[in-house]
Amino acid sequence: MPDLLPFLKDLLSAPGLSGYEDPAAEIISARWKPLVRELSRGRLGSLHGFRPGSGPEPRPSIMICTHMDAIGLMVTGQTGGFLRITNVGGVDARVLPGQLVTVHGRRDLPAVVAQPPARLLPPEIGENPVPLDSLLLDTGLPPKQVAELVRVGDLVSYAQAPMELAGEVICGHTLDNRVSVAALTICLEELQIRPHVWDVWAVASSQEEVGTIGATASSYELRPSIAITVDVTFAKGPGASDWGTFPLGKGPTNTVGPNIHPALQKAIQDLAEKLEIPCTLEYTPRHTGTDGYATQVSGEGIPTAVIGIPLRYMHTPVEMVAIKDIQRTGRLLAEFIARLEPDFTGKLIWEQE
Amino acid sequence: MAAFGNPQLKLLERLCNASAVSGDEGEVRRIVLAEIEGLADEVKVDALGNVLATKKGTGRNRPRVMVSAHMDEVGFMLVAEEGEGLYRFETVGGIDVRQLPGKAVLVGKDHLQGVIGARPIHLTTADERRRTIPLDTLRIDLGPGGKAKLGERATFATRFQRNGPVLIAKALDNRFGVATLIELLRHAPENIDLLAAFTVQEEIGLRGAKVAAHAFDPDLGIAVDSTPANDLPSHDGEENNAYNTRLGLGPAIYIADGSTLSDPRLVQFLSATGDALGIPYQFRQPGGGGTDAGAIHRARAGVPSISVSVPHRYAHTAALISRVDDWKNTLALLQGGLARMSRDVIAGSR
Numbered sequence: 001m002p003d004l005l006p007f008l009k010d011l012l013s014a015p016g017l018s019g020y021e022d023p024a025a026e027i028i029s030a031r032w033k034p035l036v037r038e039l040s041r042g043r044l045g046s047l048h049g050f051r052p053g054s055g056p057e058p059r060p061s062i063m064i065c066t067h068m069d070a071i072g073l074m075v076t077g078q079t080g081g082f083l084r085i086t087n088v089g090g091v092d093a094r095v096l097p098g099q100l101v102t103v104h105g106r107r108d109l110p111a112v113v114a115q116p117p118a119r120l121l122p123p124e125i126g127e128n129p130v131p132l133d134s135l136l137l138d139t140g141l142p143p144k145q146v147a148e149l150v151r152v153g154d155l156v157s158y159a160q161a162p163m164e165l166a167g168e169v170i171c172g173h174t175l176d177n178r179v180s181v182a183a184l185t186i187c188l189e190e191l192q193i194r195p196h197v198w199d200v201w202a203v204a205s206s207q208e209e210v211g212t213i214g215a216t217a218s219s220y221e222l223r224p225s226i227a228i229t230v231d232v233t234f235a236k237g238p239g240a241s242d243w244g245t246f247p248l249g250k251g252p253t254n255t256v257g258p259n260i261h262p263a264l265q266k267a268i269q270d271l272a273e274k275l276e277i278p279c280t281l282e283y284t285p286r287h288t289g290t291d292g293y294a295t296q297v298s299g300e301g302i303p304t305a306v307i308g309i310p311l312r313y314m315h316t317p318v319e320m321v322a323i324k325d326i327q328r329t330g331r332l333l334a335e336f337i338a339r340l341e342p343d344f345t346g347k348l349i350w351e352q353e
Numbered sequence: 354m355a356a357f358g359n360p361q362l363k364l365l366e367r368l369c370n371a372s373a374v375s376g377d378e379g380e381v382r383r384i385v386l387a388e389i390e391g392l393a394d395e396v397k398v399d400a401l402g403n404v405l406a407t408k409k410g411t412g413r414n415r416p417r418v419m420v421s422a423h424m425d426e427v428g429f430m431l432v433a434e435e436g437e438g439l440y441r442f443e444t445v446g447g448i449d450v451r452q453l454p455g456k457a458v459l460v461g462k463d464h465l466q467g468v469i470g471a472r473p474i475h476l477t478t479a480d481e482r483r484r485t486i487p488l489d490t491l492r493i494d495l496g497p498g499g500k501a502k503l504g505e506r507a508t509f510a511t512r513f514q515r516n517g518p519v520l521i522a523k524a525l526d527n528r529f530g531v532a533t534l535i536e537l538l539r540h541a542p543e544n545i546d547l548l549a550a551f552t553v554q555e556e557i558g559l560r561g562a563k564v565a566a567h568a569f570d571p572d573l574g575i576a577v578d579s580t581p582a583n584d585l586p587s588h589d590g591e592e593n594n595a596y597n598t599r600l601g602l603g604p605a606i607y608i609a610d611g612s613t614l615s616d617p618r619l620v621q622f623l624s625a626t627g628d629a630l631g632i633p634y635q636f637r638q639p640g641g642g643g644t645d646a647g648a649i650h651r652a653r654a655g656v657p658s659i660s661v662s663v664p665h666r667y668a669h670t671a672a673l674i675s676r677v678d679d680w681k682n683t684l685a686l687l688q689g690g691l692a693r694m695s696r697d698v699i700a701g702s703r
Contacts, residue, residue, distance in 0.1 A: 079586045092474040094486055095455030098670040100511065100521070110516050112672040115451065117583045119595050129451060129485055134588060138666060140519030140674040142601070160457060163466050165496030166438055171457075171468055238439065238492040239472030249497060289475065312494070313470030316455040320468065320494065 004182060004326070007031055008170065011178045012162040015104060017088050017155045018069040018210045021045050028068060028181060028204050035188040036202060042221055045206035046214040051188065055197035055342050062340065063201040063224035063302075064187065064333060065215050065291045066180035067208030067231065070173070071315055073101065073137075073156035081143030082114065082136040083150060089209030093132040095316045100159040103137060105150040110159065111139045160317040167249065168323045175319035177208065179309055179326050180230040186330025187337070194338040198225075205291055215291035219298035225345050226264060226303045228336075229292035230329060232321070233282060233308030244282070246310040249322030251278030252329045253308035259288045259296050261303035263348045268305055268336060277332050282308055303348045307332070355540040355688060357681045364388065364535065365520075365680070366513040368528035372459055374428030374445050374506035375557045378402055380462065381424040381531060385551045392538045393549070403561045404551040405568060408541040416696045419548040419571035419656070420537060420687070421562050421645040422530025422578065423555030426523070427669045429507040431460065431493065438467075438499030439492045442507065446556035450488045452670045457510035458493055460501045466510065467495040509671035518676050525673040526579040527555070529663040533577050533684050542692040552645055559612075562645035566652035573619065573657045573699050574649035577687065579675070580605050580637055580662035596638065598664040601676050603633035604683035607660040610640065612647030616657035617703045623659065626690045632682050637662065657699045661687060 007027075016024030025047045029039055036049035047068065053059050071089030078084070083103065087093075097115035102108050114136040118125070121134055137156065139146055162172035170179070181204050188202055201222045206214030208231075219227055234240050235248040246253050254269050256262075272279035284306075287293050292306035309329055312320040373381035385404050389396060393406035404424075409415075427446030434440055444450070454471035469491050474482075493507060513522040522528075534549045541547045548569040552561030555578075566574060584599040598605040606623050607615045627634040650658035663683045665673040 082586060090474050092471065092477065092482060094451065094482065095471050097449075098452040098509075098667065098672055099455065100672050110514060110519075110521055112521060112667060112674055114585060114667060115449075115670075116585045116588070117581075117595075120583070120585055120587045120593060122588050127451075127485060128483060136585060138585075138674055140516070140521065140600070140666075140676070142518075163457065163468075165466055165468070165494075166499030167497030169496045171466075171496070234473055234476065238470055238494065239490060240476060242476075244476075313455070313468070314473035314475060316471050316473075318455055318457060318468035318470055320470070320496070322497070 004186065008182045009162045011181060012172050012174055015155065015157040016068060016070050017072040017157065018207045020155055021069050021206045024068045025204065031185055032188060032202065035192065042214065042218045044214050044217040046218040047204040048218060048222065049202035051191060051200040053196050053198040059199045060225035060345055061199035061201055062337060063203055063219060063222055063227040064184050065203045065205050065227060065229045065295060066184045067177045067214065067291055068181055068204040069206050069209055070157065071209050072158065075150060075152055075154040075156065077152060078147060081146045082138055085132065085135065085137055085156060087132060090315055092315065093135065094129045096135055097130065099317060101137065102157045102159045103139065103150055104155045107149065109139045109149060111137045114138045158317040169320050170323055171318055171320045173317040173319060175311055175321050176232045176314055179232065179321045183230055183309065183326045183329035184333065186327060187333035190331065190334035191337060194334060196338045196340065197342055198337065198340045200337055208291055212291050212294035216294040216298065219295040219302060223299060224302060227295035228305045228307060229290045229295060230307045231290040232311035232314065234314060235310035235312040237312040246280050246282065248310050248312060249324055251280060252325055252332065253280045253282035255282045255284050255288055255306040255308060257284035257288065259292045260305055261348055264303045264305045271336055271339065272332055275335055277328050355536065357684060361532065361536060362515065365528060365532045368531050369513045369522040369524050372464065372506065372508045373424050373426055374508060375425040375554045377506045378424045378553045385531060385535065388535045389538050399564060399568060401561050401564055402553045403565045405565060406538060406549040408538055408547040410543040410545050412544045414696055415544060415546050416572040416694060417548055418545045418691065418694055419550060419566060419569045419574040419649060420534055421550040421552055421565065421574060421576045421649060422534045423527045423552045423561065423645055424531055425553055425556050426508065427556050431501055431503050431505050431507065434503060437497050438495040440501060442493050446669065448669050451485055453491055454486050456671050458507045459510045460493065460495065460507040461505040465495060465501055467493045467499065469493055511671045518678060520675045520677060521672055523671055523673065525665045525675050526668060529579045529680055530577040533687060536684055537687060537691065540688060545691060545694050555645055559645055559648035562648040566649040566656060570653055571656055574646060576644040576646040576649060576660040578644040578660055578662045579665050580642065581668045582664035582666050598635055598637050600664055600666060601679065602635040603679055604686050605635050605637040605662045605664055607637050608639050610642045612643035613650055613658060615659040618699055618701055619657060619659035622698045623661065623686065623690050626693055627686050630689045632686045632689065634686055
């Protein structure tokens with residue numbers, strides 16, 4: 001996919017906070033349109049793309065789930081032309097002071113997250129981080145104009161533009177999880193020239209950051225035979241070096257843990273080894289913190305796997321991902337789908353006691 | 354009065370987007386030298402890197418008026434390499450470490466892109482989130498394999514933008530002053546000798562202004578700078594009576610700051626100029642802080658001095674906010690003041 005980067009940059013520059021994913025869904029729809037037979041939106045906002053397989057009906061189906069929603073902020077009030085804010089999704093208030101943001105008011109307004117001078121803050125804060133409820137947004141406009149243009153509930157996105165850094169990495173906000181949407185897009189493009197027996201549901205899910213809501217609805221509606229969630233995982237880097245972190249640019253991860261069907265996980269790992277795609281096992285003893293948590297318990301239960309793309313500085317406006325890892329993930333997905341045999345679900349068995 | 358519009362704002366944009374951390378002002382200096390070429394009778398770059406431009410008038414008994422604006426900005430220096438594109442760094446100038454996590458930066462003369470990240474919130478504890486992330490755990494990350502030289506400076510990567518009456522940029526402190534001095538030189542009045550000092554190292558102790566004032570030996574000095582507008586609401590709803598300056602009320606005339614008592618005759622003169630010409634101005638609340646005037650007024654046998662600043666919010670952060678009209682009125686007040694300046698202004702009683 002030679003034009004991956006322009007597409008990814010468009011996607012990273014689009015708003016689309018949890019529950020308000022339309023701007024991202026439009027860009028993804030335009031890209032997926034020639035790659036799928038049908039496009040539809042789930043009741044809670046997920047985007048569903050359907051590619052029929054070539055096998056006899058009734059065909060099994062695989063869902064690839066990549067959430068498209070972004071974390072961000074929401075306006076909760078105004079005071080003297082300044083805006084009060086709360087978070088949408090997991091935001092560490094310590095990355096906010098001095099950030100450029102876009103307030104999606106009656107029109108988009110550039111604004112800055114203001115850390116008020118110490119004399120205007122509760123004295124106990126001192127040199128500690130200023131909590132979210134004491135931070136303000138400033139458009140610089142006069143109060144009257146702010147009152148006309150902004151109201152409670154307006155959304156706020158990070159304004160950091162995507163950047164390409166040394167070592168072929170991309171950097172910016174909302175790489176979590178639009179790099180996975182890009183990987184799924186690579187997969188769909190590869191499937192254009194790779195026959196596949198199974199039906200494929202490509203899902204850009206909504207509201208993951210507020211509790212895997214879109215994936216819950218979509219996996220119930222689509223009832224796939226198996227589901228693979230692709231989401232970002234923690235890359236090693238400053239502040240992240242523990243066992244649960246993975247080298248940037250050294251391939252995706254394949255999760256082992258209670259959210260995952262072990263036979264599906266093993267099939268993916270076997271294939272990665274066969275294809276010589278580096279793929280590290282990621283051990284997640286409890287909740288994966290991904291859409292896989294929701295797909296597994298949908299309906300009567302769906303065998304689920306979770307593939308991770310290592311990302312540095314998660315949930316900051318300067319998230320970093322190696323482009324090669326996006327490409328590897330897309331290829332692994334496509335190869336997995338193309339090699340699915342009609343009776344693969346029969347192989348998803350638990351070891352006998 | 355000289356025109357004010359897009360050419361001036363374009364100049365300010367170029368100046369703000371240039372990187373010039375204290376001690377490494379070359380990029381702004383080059384813009385200044387190119388802009389003032391042919392405008393002055395004499396231009397020199399001194400031992401510290403100050404640009405000193407002299408434009409002589411033609412009238413009789415002309416006062417020697419020094420105007421000073423610092424070219425440098427706060428920023429960072431790369432001090433240790435950890436491999437894989439990761440660098441330790443130190444701050445240069447007064448930067449609140451709470452402003453650093455999650456920012457894009459530009460490193461070195463080639464503006465190499467990098468970022469200062471933070472540990473994912475998922476890996477932090479609630480207790481940890483109540484503590485400031487210390488500088489020694491932060492890194493400038495150029496991407497795997499990114500290369501910079503130790504000692505190189507870095508700045509926030511923010512690009513200048515205008516939204517109607519609002520300007521958002523890094524380094525408005527003090528590219529406002531630099532752009533103002535360039536405009537003053539472009540339209541220098543004949544009644545004075547205009548001595549324009551584009552100074553270095555203000556943010557780390559007014560070091561450029563000290564030698565510039567000695568070299569110029571002026572009759573009076575005006576530091577042109579940018580000062581905080583702390584005009585935000587107080588957390589408890591009480592009146593904010595420590596705002597320093599307010600956005601939108603025009604140039605801030607200094608009466609007293611942490612290093613200078615302005616010459617009262619110059620305070621009187623500039624405010625009378627504003628009144629006479631109908632230019633809005635405000636008095637900066639007397640208090641701490643300082644400008645090049647702190648060094649200028651102590652030069653040689655003493656130099657009656659004052660400062661005039663364009664107000665900005667969020668000093669020394671990635672994104673300062675100002676108003677176009679505050680700069681326009683600052684320029685107008687200074688142009689009006691210089692055109693009316695005479696030795697009499699500083700001959701009278703205080």
